[in-house]
Amino acid sequence: xxxxxxxxxxxxxxxxxxxxxxxxxxxxxxxxxxxxxxxxxxxxxxxxxxxxxxxxxxxxxxxxxxxxxxxxxxxxxxxxxxxxxxxxxxxxxxxxxxxxxxxxxxxxxxxxxxxxxxxxxxxxxxxxxxxxxxxxxxxxxxxxxxxxxxxxxxxxxxxxxxxxxxxxxxxxxxxxxxxxxxxxxxxxxxxxxxxxxxxxxxxxxxxxxxxxxxxxxxxxxxxxxxxxxxxxxxxxxxxxxxxxxxxxxxxxxxxxxxxxxxxxxxxxxxxx
Ligand code: NAP
Numbered sequence: 002x003x004x005x006x007x008x009x010x011x012x013x014x015x016x017x018x019x020x021x022x023x024x025x026x027x028x029x030x031x032x033x034x035x036x037x038x039x040x041x042x043x044x045x046x047x048x049x050x051x052x053x054x055x056x057x058x059x060x061x062x063x064x065x066x067x068x069x070x071x072x073x074x075x076x077x078x079x080x081x082x083x084x085x086x087x088x089x090x091x092x093x094x095x096x097x098x099x100x101x102x103x104x105x106x107x108x109x110x111x112x113x114x115x116x117x118x119x120x121x122x123x124x125x126x127x128x129x130x131x132x133x134x135x136x137x138x139x140x141x142x143x144x145x146x147x148x149x150x151x152x153x154x155x156x157x158x159x160x161x162x163x164x165x166x167x168x169x170x171x172x173x174x175x176x177x178x179x180x181x182x183x184x185x186x187x188x189x190x191x192x193x194x195x196x197x198x199x200x201x202x203x204x205x206x207x208x209x210x211x212x213x214x215x216x217x218x219x220x221x222x223x224x225x226x227x228x229x230x231x232x233x234x235x236x237x238x239x240x241x242x243x244x245x246x247x248x249x250x251x252x253x254x255x256x257x258x259x260x261x262x263x264x265x266x267x268x269x270x271x272x273x
Contacts, residue, residue: 011077012077013039015041024250042064121262126263132171134245138271147236161221167213220242224236253267
């Protein structure tokens with residue numbers, strides 16, 4: 002594993018994408034961090050700072066993650082790519098001694114378990130968070146509290162129409178947490194369904210129904226609606242811009258430096 006230097010050297014994978022660009026902007030402005038590499042399948046050879054609108058950073062987009070890790074010797078790799086790319090990227094990073102901070106959702110649960118084992122075996126920390134927005138983490142916490150009082154609940158998650166996975170990682174995690182809090186958790190083997198044709202209103206952990214809405218104009222939103230005798234309780238969180246995730250990403254980059262295993266969920270970094 003790379004030594005802990007005062008400046009955290011960061012590579013962004015998926016750097017030309019919507020979330021990756023936001024991470025590039027954030028890391029390039031953050032004290033104590035340096036953006037040293039940018040990986041994507043688009044805009045190869047283009048300065049990633051120009052792409053992200055912050056001016057030249059001298060970091061060109063490459064499609065060779067392994068090469069970038071060798072040439073830039075980063076401490077952390079932030080991944081916002083796709084459900085089918087993320088596990089391989091994280092394995093490549095871990096084997097190079099680089100700590101993954103993963104925001105990509107829709108990862109196969111078996112891949113997640115494998116990454117957990119590899120992270121612990123190599124003693125290279127990993128953070129995986131389906132939602133880096135503090136408001137969303139609190140919404141999940143409040144849903145856990147309400148679950149004990151309201152046995153009936155459904156989740157509606159609403160996202161932009163380019164999102165590849167359904168239901169969202171946040172909705173799946175919320176269902177898992179509610180059913181664990183109620184004590185009726187039974188793992189649903191069905192993982193996230195790729196494409197917009199995916200299941201709508203399907204039953205997930207604890208038999209909880211999740212409805213997925215995909216529309217242009219949306220960013221990332223979720224309602225958890227509890228129903229009881231003569232009353233309902235609605236918890237709602239809205240990410241109205243991708244900046245909402247950046248405080249959590251920065252926190253995870255700092256905290257992964259002190260980890261020697263995988264931590265799943267931002268709540269396990271901020272509420273412990
Ligand atoms: P996006 O705009 O499509 O960006 C993803 C980028 O990664 C694309 O340019 C994609 O290229 C590239 N890519 C795919 N595989 C790659 C690989 N192996 N190596 C390098 N680059 C690769 O997607 P987005 O909206 O930024 O979302 C990215 C992920 O973050 C999604 O899973 C989304 O659900 C998740 N997300 C998480 C949070 C959170 O808080 N955790 C918040 C928002 C979004 P191609 O177009 O060729 O695939």
